[in-house]
Amino acid sequence: MHLAHALALWFRACLLLFCFAAVGYAQPSGGPYGPIDQRYEVPKAGHVYFVAPDGKPDSAGTTLEQPTTLESAIDRVVTGDAIILRGGIYRTGGLTLNQGIALQPYADERPILKGTQVATKWETLRNNVCRTSWRTLFPAAPLGWWQRNREGTRTPLHRFNSDMVFVDGEF
Numbered sequence: 665m666h667l668a669h670a671l672a673l674w675f676r677a678c679l680l681l682f683c684f685a686a687v688g689y690a691q692p693s694g695g696p697y698g699p700i701d702q703r704y705e706v707p708k709a710g711h712v713y714f715v716a717p718d719g720k721p722d723s724a725g726t727t728l729e730q731p732t733t734l735e736s737a738i739d740r741v742v743t744g745d746a747i748i749l750r751g752g753i754y755r756t757g758g759l760t761l762n763q764g765i766a767l768q769p770y771a772d773e774r775p776i777l778k779g780t781q782v783a784t785k786w787e788t789l790r791n792n793v794c795r796t797s798w799r800t801l802f803p804a805a806p807l808g809w810w811q812r813n814r815e816g817t818r819t820p821l822h823r824f825n826s827d828m829v830f831v832d833g834e835f
Contacts, residue, residue, distance in 0.1 A: 703772045709746035713737035714770070717752035728770070734759070741765050749775035755782065780830075 706712060716731035725732030725740075734754050737747045738761065746766035751773030757780075761767070769775050783796040 699774060701772065704768050704770070706748060706770070707746045707766050707768070709766060710742070710744040711740075712746045712748060713741060714748050714750065715754075716750040717754050717775075719750075749773075751775055753778055755780060 711726075713725040714728050714731040715725060715734045715737045719725065719731035719733045719736075721733045721736045723730045723732040723736075725737055728750075731750060734747070734749065734756055738759055741747060741763055743764040745763075746768070748768060748770045750770050753776045755778050783798065786794045786796050788794050
């Protein structure tokens with residue numbers, strides 16, 4: 665009886681340890697998560713625009729060899745057209761889509777849309793201060809929906825100047 669009891673306790677401890685380990689590594693239901701390897705065919709569409717991170721804004725974008733930019737393609741598309749994105753990182757933001765279009769990767773490539781810009785040319789000033797020129801203007805005032813008497817205590821005005829700097833991924 666003593667040996668049976670010890671084995672039962674050992675079995676319960678192993679089962680409990682297994683359950684904790686399984687919970688620690690389990691993914692939430694509804695997966696898979698992250699990019700899924702898939703190959704896309706170019707759809708049949710009214711017009712097909714090929715874009716690339718290094719595309720030229722003045723290119724027509726109608727061939728893989730001469731892609732345009734994502735922003736230029738969005739300016740040109742109408743309902744029923746398609747935008748095919750080559751692989752790479754697209755540093756863009758504020759894109760407005762109000763048409764029924766297809767927006768998809770080319771073949772098995774992986775385009776990544778990032779809303780951040782990278783400042784590359786820095787000038788060192790005194791006291792470890794650096795500066796760079798910046799073409800993008802950020803809103804320094806709230807939009808029309810914001811009302812000081814209602815949102816002012818929750819959203820102070822300084823939140824509307826959204827300049828941020830990250831160095832090596834750190835804020």
